[in-house]
Amino acid sequence: MRPSLVRQILLLLGLAFLPAIGQALYFRNVASWHQPPVDSGLVSIAQAKSWGDTVLWVDARPEQDFARGHVPGAMLLNEDEWDAQLRTFLTAWSPERRVVVYCSAKSCNASHAVAERLRNEVGLTNIYVLEGGWEEWQKRTP
Amino acid sequence: MAEAHSMTRARVGGVLVNWHLVVRRVLAVLAGAVFVYAGILKVRDPLQFANDLSNYRILPWSLGVRLAFYLPWLEIVAGLALIFHRIFAGALVITGTLMLAFIGALVWTKMLGINVACGCFGAASSNLTFTWHLVLNGSILGLLIFLWVTRERVNFVAPVEDSPA
Numbered sequence: 001m002r003p004s005l006v007r008q009i010l011l012l013l014g015l016a017f018l019p020a021i022g023q024a025l026y027f028r029n030v031a032s033w034h035q036p037p038v039d040s041g042l043v044s045i046a047q048a049k050s051w052g053d054t055v056l057w058v059d060a061r062p063e064q065d066f067a068r069g070h071v072p073g074a075m076l077l078n079e080d081e082w083d084a085q086l087r088t089f090l091t092a093w094s095p096e097r098r099v100v101v102y103c104s105a106k107s108c109n110a111s112h113a114v115a116e117r118l119r120n121e122v123g124l125t126n127i128y129v130l131e132g133g134w135e136e137w138q139k140r141t142p
Numbered sequence: 143m144a145e146a147h148s149m150t151r152a153r154v155g156g157v158l159v160n161w162h163l164v165v166r167r168v169l170a171v172l173a174g175a176v177f178v179y180a181g182i183l184k185v186r187d188p189l190q191f192a193n194d195l196s197n198y199r200i201l202p203w204s205l206g207v208r209l210a211f212y213l214p215w216l217e218i219v220a221g222l223a224l225i226f227h228r229i230f231a232g233a234l235v236i237t238g239t240l241m242l243a244f245i246g247a248l249v250w251t252k253m254l255g256i257n258v259a260c261g262c263f264g265a266a267s268s269n270l271t272f273t274w275h276l277v278l279n280g281s282i283l284g285l286l287i288f289l290w291v292t293r294e295r296v297n298f299v300a301p302v303e304d305s306p307a
Contacts, residue, residue: 008232012223016216023188024211031189031211034204109197 041115043128045140048100056093058101058118060110061134071102071137077114086122093124102130102137166292167227173285174224177237181217188214198247199254213240224289234290241283248275 024031048055057074059066066076075092077085093099099118103110111129118124130137184191192210196203216236223233252272 005231005235008229009235012219012229012232012236013216016212016219020212020215023185023215024208027188027211031192031207032203033207109194 041128042131043100044131045137048098048128048130051098051100054096054098056097056099058089058099058114059134060101060103060114061108065104065134069138070134074102077101078110079113079117082117090122098126098128099124100128100130102133105133105135106131108133166289169285170224170227170230170289173237173282173289174221174226174233176282177217177221177224177240179221181214181221184210184214185218198251200247200250216240231290231293234286234293238283238286238290241279241286245276245279245283248272248279 057071058077059070059074060078061070062078062080063076066074070076075085075089077089099115101111101115101118103114111133115127115129118127132139188210189207191214192203192207195201195206195210201209217240220233220236220240223229224237
C-alpha cells in the first residue's frame with residue numbers, strides 16, 4: 001500500500017474520531033457501555049409458561065420460518081405483512097391476555113420491533129418479549 | 143488510444159466535455175451520498191445501531207457500542223470525501239472495507255440462522271429481506287470497486303485538449 005494512501009486512510013479515520021468522541025460524551029450518561037441495557041419487557045420461558053392460557057403467543061419471524069415450526073397456538077405477526085396480520089391478531093387479543101412475542105433467537109431484533117409497535121402504535125399493554133426466542137423454546141421443550 | 147479518448151468527448155454548448163469523467167464523478171457523488179445518508183440515519187440513533195451490531199453476535203457489547211458511535215461518523219466523513227473528490231483513494235478503501243464487513247456480517251448471521259435487522263441504513267432498512275440487503279450492499283461494493291479500478295485514469299487537473307476542427 002502506498003504511503004500516501006495510508007496517510008489518507010489515517011486522516012479519514014482521525015477526522016471521524018472527533019465528532020464520534022463528542023457524541024459519545026453527549027451520550028455518556030445514557031449509553032450502557034459495558035453490557036446491553038436490560039429490557040424490562042423480557043420474560044423467560046418458564047415465566048411465560050406459568051401464565052398458562054392467558055398468554056397470546058406471537059411469532060415475529062418470517063412466514064416460512066413460522067411454517068417450519070412454532071410455539072403451539074402462536075399467531076404470525078411480523079413487519080413484512082403487518083397490516084393484514086395485525087387484523088387477525090386483534091381478533092384473538094383481549095385486554096386480560098398477556099402477549100409474548102418471540103423471534104428466532106436471543107439476539108434477533110424482530111420480536112423487540114413487533115413488541116414496540118404493539119405498545120406504541122396499537123397502544124396495547126402487557127406486551128413481553130420471550131427471552132431466547134424460538135431457539136431457546138426448542139431447547140427447553142421436549 | 144487518442145481515438146478512444148476522443149470518442150468519450152463531445153462538445154456541449156461550446157464546451158468540450160469528457161463523458162467518462164462526468165459519469166465517474168456522478169457515480170462517486172452517488173456512492174458518497176449513500177454513505178452520508180446511511181451515516182446520518184445511524185448518528186441519529188447510535189444506541190439502536192449498537193443494538194443492531196450486538197445482534198450479529200460477532201462483537202462483545204462493550205466494543206460494539208463504541209463502534210456504534212464511531213462507524214456512522216466514519217461513513218459520513220468518507221462519504222463526503224467521495225462526494226467532493228478529496229482524499230478519494232482513502233475514502234474508497236474505507237467505504238469498501240465497511241461494505242465488505244457488512245456483507246460478511248450479513249452472510250455470517252444467515253449461516254447461523256439468525257434473523258437480524260441489518261442496521262446498514264438504520265430503521266429505514268429494517269424491513270428489507272436478506273436478499274435485498276445483499277443486492278443493495280453488493281451493488282454499492284461493485285460501484286466502489288469500479289471507482290477504485292478507474293481512479294488512476296481520471297485526470298481532473300489536466301485540461302482537455304481541443305481537437306482540430
